[in-house]
Amino acid sequence: MTAxxxxxxxxxxxxxxxxxAASDRGLSVxxxxxxxxxxxxxxxxxxxxCFTPQGGLAREFAAxxxxxxxxxxxxxxxxLRESGTVVVARHDDELAVLRQLAAERGSESVFGSGQPDVMLLSAAEVETRLPLAAGMAVGGALLPWDLQVNPRQAGAGLAAGLAGRGVEFRYRTAVTAVRPGRVTTTRGSVDAGTVIVAVNHDIDQLYPEVALREGIRRCGLDMLRVDAGLRSPLPAPVLTGWSLLRYGAFAELPAAALLGxxxxRQYPALAELDLNQMYTQLPDGSLIVGDTHYRGASVSPFQNENAFEELLRLTAExxxxxxxxxxxxxxxxxxxxRDDFLIDEPEPGVHLVAATTGIGMTTGLGLAEHVIASVCDSSIPILKGIS
Structure with a gap:
């Protein structure tokens, strides 16, 4: 047995x-x-x-x-690109949402100094930045603090860096039970001062009562990678009016209710898909296009081709x-x-953690800093030096 x-x-x-976060503090992991x-x-x-569109606790973790x-x-x-995000407003009510957030945030930012969170753009400025079809924008905004990574490289790169620092990885190893101080797996037991359970939607496999109590379900979504043949590259991720209904800082504004x-009313079929029309461009020039959303205790593996057809049509348009x-x-x-995060301690020294609105890449590292800092500042035991 190892500890x-x-x-x-x-x-x-x-x-x-x-x-x-634990390795940064000199702990064995x-x-x-x-x-x-x-x-x-x-x-x-x-x-x-997408740091800027977060509100409340999510904004704190994003920062x-x-x-x-x-x-x-x-x-x-x-x-990584320090690209910001460009939001395309195609209607006055979308521009109203951007103006409200710009007014609410003002000139100071929790992300740094020198630039506000939201920089409003004219239609001409949006069309100068993006290879849009003519007349697509009535205005928009630049969210300068947002970043972009390659999702196919970021996690693997972080894992490789951690392994180089001495963090041990045990893949193809299923956890069958978690108790204070011990994790039982299909390859033996592991003793631990602190256990972090970060299994995303599979929390119901280890802690079904917590998943039921917190209303945690699975959200499925449809996405594509395409060659769009754009006349020029995208300088940043692109959000649209549909995106303004999804992220907390936008969605809670009075203007967002009117936009929704x-x-x-105008696009019931797209609303039925629970659409977030947005785009990022990978280093090879291909576009990630998405996405739709559907929820349940399980999600069907059979994806409706209509969702993909709509995403392709909207992209071409x-x-x-x-x-x-x-x-x-x-x-x-x-x-x-129901909330942005699951942060729970069902037993002493066992922490259940998840981002529960699809913002794990944006907020997950800050969430981890918060949890590990609270562990290190508490009386939960650390097995420092035990092997």
Whole structure:
């Protein structure tokens, strides 16, 4: 039997963030995952670190995540763009939402000094920045503090960097039970001062009563990688009016309610898909396009082709290109709950942690800093030096 200061169950970005925060504090760490490699929600996403659109606790964790991502880009060689985000407003009610957030945030930012959170753009400024079809924008905004990573490289790069620092990884190892001070797996037991359970939507496999109490379900989504044939590269991730209904800082504004009413009335089929029309461009020039959302205790593996057809149609319309050539399609799955986060301690020294609104890449490293800091400042035992 082996012992570590911290055992992390789950090797997604939230789990890796906890391993990083613990390793930064000089603690011994092992990460256990039943999969053979990183392949869940931390890979099947846009790579968009959308810090600015977060509100409340999510904004706090986003602010803590941003400098960690910048450090990882330097230390672990992760591909990262300090690109900001461009929001395209195609209707006056979308522009109204952007104006309200700009007014609310003002000139000071929790992310740094020198730039506000929201910089409003004219239609001409949006069309200068993006290769849109003519007349697509009535205005927009630049969110300068947002970042972009390559989701297919970021998690694997972080895991490799942690392994180089002495963090142990045990893949293809299923956890069958968690108790204070001990994790039982299919490859033996591990003693731990602290256990972090970061298994995203699979929390119901180890703690079904917590998942039921917190209303945590699975959210499935449809995404694509395409060759869109754009006349120029995207300088940053792109959000649209549909995105303004999804992120807390936008969605809670008075103008967002009016926007939602109009979009649902004008485009009922798209509203039924629970659409977030957004785009990021990978280093190879291909676009990640998405996404739709559907929820349940389980999600069907059978994806409706209509969702993909709508995503392709909207992409062609926005950028004024023929139907994009599909390179890949996939289904993402993540935990969906009533709140942005699950942060629970069902037993002493056992912490259940998840981002439960699909913002793990954006907030997960800051969430991990918060949890590990609270552990280190508490009376929970650390097995420092035991092997």
């Amino acid at each position: 570590f200061d911290v055992v992390v169950v789950g090797s997604g970005i939230v789990g890796l963030g906890h391993a990083l 092992v990460v256990v995952d039943r999969a053979a490699a990183l392949g869940g929600a931390s890979v099947r996403n846009f790579g968009h670190l 803590r995540s941003r400098p960690v991502w910048l450090r990882l880009a330097a230390d672990a060689g992760l591909w 009413d109009r979009l649902r 926005l950028f004024g290109v023929p139907r994009p050539r599909v390179l890949e399609r996939w289904q993402g799955v993540y935990a969906s709950g």
